[in-house]
Amino acid sequence: MSKAIYEWRQIPNGPRLAVATLEDSECAALSIYIPAGSRDELNLPAGLAHFVEHMVFKGTERRSARDLSFEIENAGGQINACTSEDQTVYEGRGEADLMPVLADVLSDMVWHATFPASEIGLEREVIGEEITMYKESPADHIGDLISSALWDGHPLGNSISGSLETIAKIDRETLMEFRNRHHFRSDVVIAAAGPFTVEQIMEMISPHLPGNFHAGERALEFDRTTAAQRIVIDERETDQLQLALAWHTPGRHAESRHALRMLSMMLGETASSRLFLELREERGLCYQISSDVTFFDETGAFEVSAGLDPESRDEALACIYREIGDLVANGPKPGELDRAKRLTIAQSKLSFESTGSHAAWAGEGVLDFGRVPSPAEWRASVMAVTDAEVQAIAREVFDGKEPSMAEIGEGKSLPQSRKGR
Structure with a gap:
């Protein structure tokens, strides 16, 4: 291409x-x-x-x-x-x-x-x-x-x-x-x-094209500063527990957005990520665990989700909180951010092998930012992320913030606090 x-x-x-x-x-x-x-x-x-x-x-x-x-x-x-x-x-x-x-x-x-x-x-x-x-x-x-x-x-x-x-x-x-x-x-x-x-x-x-277009209208904004933790449980008979945690983040225009993407990459997006290695490879607690970050104009979400044996639930939560706490307290480990950057850049280059991806890049660029940033510009922004910026956004998103939670399974009550974990 x-x-x-x-x-x-x-x-x-x-x-x-x-x-x-x-x-x-x-x-x-x-x-x-x-x-x-x-x-x-x-x-x-x-x-x-x-x-x-x-x-x-x-x-x-x-x-x-x-x-x-x-x-x-x-x-x-x-x-x-x-x-x-x-x-x-x-x-x-x-x-x-x-x-x-x-x-x-x-x-x-x-x-x-x-x-x-x-x-x-x-x-x-x-x-x-x-x-x-x-x-x-x-x-x-x-x-x-x-x-x-x-x-x-x-x-x-x-x-x-x-x-x-x-x-x-x-x-x-x-x-x-x-x-x-x-x-x-x-x-x-x-x-x-x-x-x-x-x-x-x-x-x-x-x-x-139609003859007439009109001005667009803004959707109702979300104020993440006033959001409260909420827990949703769907009680049903299942062999596997589905668990999700989510925190509010800044939106797609925040300068921290690239650091947030690197944080998610390090925490749970790949086979070399912290959560995958710790919960699946080291402890065998789950088959699937991942993290992701979603951006909207004025707000966003950082999510961690897992499918696991119900008996492993509490240990899995403790591991998740421990890895998040380490990133908040100590930031990335040596070489961790560099690996996340290389993976992110490689994924970007692979995606551009399709014509549809080029159309999506152009369309979403104009839709979200009012311009089409060059892929080289975006990659440079990713490469410029520092360990200190990753730790700073980890503190902003996680430190002292209780996540909202969702669970599908037999109906054990989710813990109201992660204190002491």
């Missing part, structure tokens, strides 16, 4: 366009980023943004649901979509010659879906099955539980798919109002990657 040239511009009276030009690429990727997701469901039924995403595939004035998929797949391409807390993404992939078709079909779906009434009930059943599937899989459902605990009372804590009760309240009018409010925002980002210049992509996409 050749190096990309990244450019972006605000389309007059329209959305933003971000393009990664890959001169030698035989493939193309096109994505439309809607800057709204489940966190935008304040005073609305949970799962609404996700329901809209599903219904966009159910037909337009020009194409049936079958036509939408067949037109792309008959030409060897793919279309897909996903919804998160703060964005909804519609994406298409294929050979480079398919880009004009991707531009036409994705635009038709995103801005001209008709939300046929006959399909809404059917799709409600499909989403209901999706909700049930995840709820019956403890390893998946634990994510919803820890979110509800960490973001208690805020839409960030909603299950992205909603619940059987909330999706039952969603009708055609509600779906179309949400679509009209968020899909026609001027802060929408169209991201493309392939052997095309920004001018060529503009020429392909412009005929398919």
Whole structure:
């Protein structure tokens, strides 16, 4: 994969366009980023943004649901979509010659879906099955539980798919109002990657853009300074205990974000991380344990999750707290941060072997930061992180902070404090 040239511009009276030009690429990727997701469901039924995403595939004035998929797949391409807390993404992939078709079909779906009434009930059943599937899989459902605990009372804590009760309240009018409010925002980002210049992509996409876009609206902000610890327990008969802990962090614009990523890499993201080595390799307490950090505009989350034998629960918690306490008190061990940096940079370079990753880099850069940072700039920021910065953010996130917790299992009460551990 050749190096990309990244450019972006605000389309007059329209959305933003971000393009990664890959001169030698035989493939193309096109994505439309809607800057709204489940966190935008304040005073609305949970799962609404996700329901809209599903219904966009159910037909337009020009194409049936079958036509939408067949037109792309008959030409060897793919279309897909996903919804998160703060964005909804519609994406298409294929050979480079398919880009004009991707531009036409994705635009038709995103801005001209008709939300046929006959399909809404059917799709409600499909989403209901999706909700049930995840709820019956403890390893998946634990994510919803820890979110509800960490973001208690805020839409960030909603299950992205909603619940059987909330999706039952969603009708055609509600779906179309949400679509009209968020899909026609001027802060929408169209991201493309392939052997095309920004001018060529503009020429392909412009005929398919709606005539009017409006200013976007900010979702309800979360004040992490007033957040309280919360514990959620789902009592059920399981052979394996699912456990998750979460702490609030600064958001994606904080200078500490790179140090936070290194902290997570060292603590639990790899086979050489502290938690994996200590809990799985040294003690055999679990098969799976990991950490992760998630960023939103004004806030974020640091999570640790594990699947383990219920009898190992207390020992596992003690080990987790001990490793976190060591990072708070002493910072990284010699060579630990350097290894985390090398792994992070290598993962970044590997990801850029796909055209879709270049489109995502361009689109998310403009969506989240209002520009496309070069990968070299980002890697330099990672390499500049120091041991002292990692220890400082560990103290800010963990020191004296009780985590929110979620547990799926036989129902033992989680400890209210980690003091003395």
